[in-house]
Amino acid sequence: MGIKDVAARAGVSVATVSRVLNAHTSVSPAARERVLAAVEALGYRPNALARSLRTDQTRTLGLIISDVLNPYFTALARSVEEEARALGYSIVFGNADERPELQDHHIRTLLDRRIDGLLVSPADGGSPLVLDAARAGTPMVFVDRWIPGADVPVVRSDGRAAVRDLVAHLHGLGHRRLAIIAGPAATTTGSERVAAFREALAAYGIALPDAYIGQGDFQAASGRRATERFLALPEPPEVVFAADNLMALGALDAIRARGLRVPHDIALAAFDDIPWFVHTDPPLTAIAQPTEELGRAAVRALTDLIEGRTPESVTLPARLVVRNSCGERTTTAATRATLATRRSDA
Amino acid sequence: MGIKDVAARAGVSVATVSRVLNAHTSVSPAARERVLAAVEALGYRPNALARSLRTDQTRTLGLIISDVLNPYFTALARSVEEEARALGYSIVFGNADERPELQDHHIRTLLDRRIDGLLVSPADGGSPLVLDAARAGTPMVFVDRWIPGADVPVVRSDGRAAVRDLVAHLHGLGHRRLAIIAGPAATTTGSERVAAFREALAAYGIALPDAYIGQGDFQAASGRRATERFLALPEPPEVVFAADNLMALGALDAIRARGLRVPHDIALAAFDDIPWFVHTDPPLTAIAQPTEELGRAAVRALTDLIEGRTPESVTLPARLVVRNSCGERTTTAATRATLATRRSDA
């Protein structure tokens, strides 16, 4: 059942059917009406494959999501899909699961399907595939993570100020031995968050020894392993800062398995804020990204690129959200509500 | 750059190129080698659109996900994608966001793109679009939620036994006023979970009054509203059972906003278990579904359908995971670890 059937039933040529379906003006009202009636009667829907093959555009954007199990990325995906839909595009997702080969697999199939543009948050420092695609002219924008040197707009948030605020908060609480669970050094967010943390510590004359840098991969299991290693140290850190929410989950697992309590025995903070952090035991201090805005900005940049406008890179600040996972604080109006739930003992 | 360029460079016809690319046997080793070399040199990738148009198959499955922000569904999506990839298919997701119109929007665009089959967890009781598509022969299987009466295989879990276990647990703890936050009555999981709860209560001679049935939509905000209403009752329930994890999150928000504590002031349990439940305050008692197996089984059923085999509906049991959100229990080896974190007071 195709355009031919519609044409036959409406008594016109396929060209005319195509014209009314694509809102070309030059169609007589009578013909238009007959076509529309035939479309309705037949329940006709144009074959998007054929249309795309002909027009060389799919009105589809690819989004390589680093990890579907990561609430930060699903929030991002939701925002991306929403903005794209508003602009008349649909989104095809690929879950990289933080694995570069899987990321490349998905990019390849998206490219094969001739998506109009690609939103990627690289799982590695620069897969040749991504670089080649960008060079070959595939409209592309990086979200959250990016690859330096590629001529690709970047939409991300800058967490440096928030990390400084976090370190000030931790220092004010009396903590001096601070550790971080990093993401893969090959990713920008993996290395930048460590750099920001190190810089912020330096301002207080505190060093970040290698033993206090846990190597994670942004997934929960790696947070668990890194935390176990910290806890086994002769001089364990007083604070663990997880570079994303999933590694914080892993850290909680490890801390609990040891029978320790947050923040009494060890403080914990995380990059990325998620709804569950309000209800964890204790509520977790976190750095929140303007996730929805990032998603929207990324789609706008990509559609600008696709439609011949000049895309804008955008960097939005992240901000510190203090809760109770790093230690005692004076009770203020802002913290009273959460404090009520925090005091506890085994 | 297309198959013609490869053919030209290899000095063969496009037919031959196509043959080597599709692993047809009848190609001379010499020709094969030249074609492969040309493909390599040119970095040629077949246009999937053209191929699909011709072969009438896309090797793509659509998955309508009820809500990307729901960890249960993202876990399902991940499992689905994994199994599909193993079977040589890729997945295109559509996020229905629990909205029937949005669900239909995505189904329409997936159908337009000629996906080979559709996995759906209906957001409503039976969109005409879904029913028509099934009737028209679109290979389809329902996952988690389903539409009675449609001739479509169903892959889901049966929570009745687990709900009975939950009610026994609650009753044993002395609770008699039990409430539920339901999902939309039009969805199977929305109505079934209430029915199972009501039945289980009946076994103890306990009724489920209307005032103790909160009407939710499986999203957090509705859980919050329903819980607020429960708490405002002259005789509030002693237990709230949220029919999914997101409504449990909303319930926690409402309980905390009132300055109440779980389980001291009110007990809470949830359908669907997620990793965060181990670390909430207190750890949440939940009913766990075999999510990964459901995803795999759903994909297998769908590919069976597509490839002409006989698909199997499958129903897997859910199971109760007792933690500490419903009240005191005797300390057993199993609960000791979590108990250590539970005792608390404001």
Next chain:
DNA sequence: CTGAAAGCGCTTACAG
């Protein structure tokens, strides 16, 4: 083993 040709379902100059 190989090529010329038809055709998948559309869109779009071109001509009228």
Next chain:
DNA sequence: CTGAAAGCGCTTACAG
């Protein structure tokens, strides 16, 4: 305003 025809990039009988 409208239709005949070409063509998007593939695959696949058909013939040799």
